Amino acid sequence: MTGLALAPIHVIGVIAGLALLYQSYRLVSDRKEGVFEFLLWAGFGVALLVISVGSAITSVDLLGGLEGAMALLGFARGPESVLFVSNLLLLFLVFYSYIQLVESRKQLSDLNQELALLRYDLDQRTDDDD
Incomplete structure (x- = not known):
């Protein structure tokens, strides 16, 4: 069963992530931003969305998976x-x-x-x- 522990910070994270994605897309479509800047800001937006949604859903241990990935890179x-x-x-x-x-x-x-x-x-x- 999927547990949902929705806090205001999760909603703020989702809104900020979607805003980053939308603004980045809008700027690149208006030719005010290059592909590199689009990828940079869209990457931050996607990461923010994943962390916000992943930490709101309690049945998915996103932070534990992140710690496991960092342990593979050599972080304690x-x-x-x-x-x-x-x-x-x-x-x-x-x-x-x-x-x-x-x-x-x-x-x-x-x-x-x-x-x-x-x-x-x-x-x-x-x-x-x-």
Whole structure:
């Protein structure tokens, strides 16, 4: 028999997971997001849905299965492994954000140079007309 221990945090997790999936799909369909960003945020949404639904259904020992999978990777205890993996994911997101920032600064610098050249060219043309 399936036991259901539905708490408000489970509902919040399901809503947040569905929102991540929907927003990620909407942004990629409007071409405002790349495939990598879609996979990243959709993966977080699916993980949030699985954890929320899996922990609400008491007949499925999702957290025990997660601890077993982490033990296969060499982690001793569940909370330590979750902390380690979440820190790795946060580090990955910070690094990805930094790379995006560097690329945006380079693009902005290139656009400023192009704008300065266009202004100079426009000034030269208006001076030649006088």
